[in-house]
Amino acid sequence: MSRKLVLQEFLPYLLNRAGVQMGIMFSRDVEPMGITLPMWRVMIELWHRGEFRLGELAERTAIDLSTLSRLLVAMQKKGLITRRRSGLDKRALSLTLTPEGLAMSERVVPHALHYEALGMKDMSEDEVKMLKRLLQKVFDNLDQAEHPPKEKGTPEGAPAKPAKNRKIRASA
């Protein structure tokens, strides 16, 4: 009746464990360059999209707003990013990579590739593609559950489990 073995196959377990392990190893690797894993997560998003506001970036990176706010100050001090109160809405912080930040991002790429290769050892091309696709899918599923696309009058009919997020914040 005891189902010890099955537990080990739970997605939350497998996913979190692999993700954490990857984070630890990658983090140690880039630390000597003067950046941390959260910094890299920020940099990659800015690199990808060019500009973010704080709130958007917090959601995108799954880093808590207050944590991210302080992280960004540190990154600005390091010369990696630009933080400026942007034109239209003076509440909003406009965040962009500096040229140094861009250069640093590029310098990190080989390290990312190294861990990419490490993690994918003995996998076929197809398996790798599928893994990446499914990881993207999982994140999207979770993110959508956490930040549902805004409807007008929240139909409020579906969920048997009433989604225990009292705070909508994306903490990390």
Next chain:
Amino acid sequence: MSRKLVLQEFLPYLLNRAGVQMGIMFSRDVEPMGITLPMWRVMIELWHRGEFRLGELAERTAIDLSTLSRLLVAMQKKGLITRRRSGLDKRALSLTLTPEGLAMSERVVPHALHYEALGMKDMSEDEVKMLKRLLQKVFDNLDQAEHPPKEKGTPEGAPAKPAKNRKIRASA
């Protein structure tokens, strides 16, 4: 020449992001039950294998030794686990689940299943199986790179990059 888009497809990025997000959501969910995500990671390992020493558990869970030591004291206070100086090697701490710990583990299962389902929304049975298999594989690859199976005289021929782990500890 700029390869912005490719970056978003890096395994370390995708994996860590999905893993962290899963961790955050699952964590919030089980918090009202009085346990944290690291506690659950400990519990699942003990449940699976029955008994661990601290050092082994630290490696297995990728939680830093000092952090884990404190966590285990807290878990003992909560009545979830047993910590006893065990027979053969009096240095070692023998860690096991108490009946209450086991009961708690079982109580967490439905929550794990919930997030499993959430993450796997719109995936086929086959995709799910493959994802789990590949996640296990990735973890094994990383873990093996970090804790290589002990050879006698470390052949020292293969790695172009000399594995930057100065400390072997599995911190989290």
Next chain:
DNA sequence: AGAAATTATTATCATTTGCAAATAACTTGC
């Protein structure tokens, strides 16, 4: 057996984190 080396665990300290409250800027209704 006894000293040195090895391994396992805990304590200390500075940093990071997340939540809650505070602040600042904007928007809407009157």
Next chain:
DNA sequence: GCAAGTTATTTGCAAATGATAATAATTTCT
């Protein structure tokens, strides 16, 4: 146009974390 309400970011505070140093127990070498 101004008061009241909203949204965006920052700050204060307590808890968790990781690295290092300290402590404890065992094994090894002679």
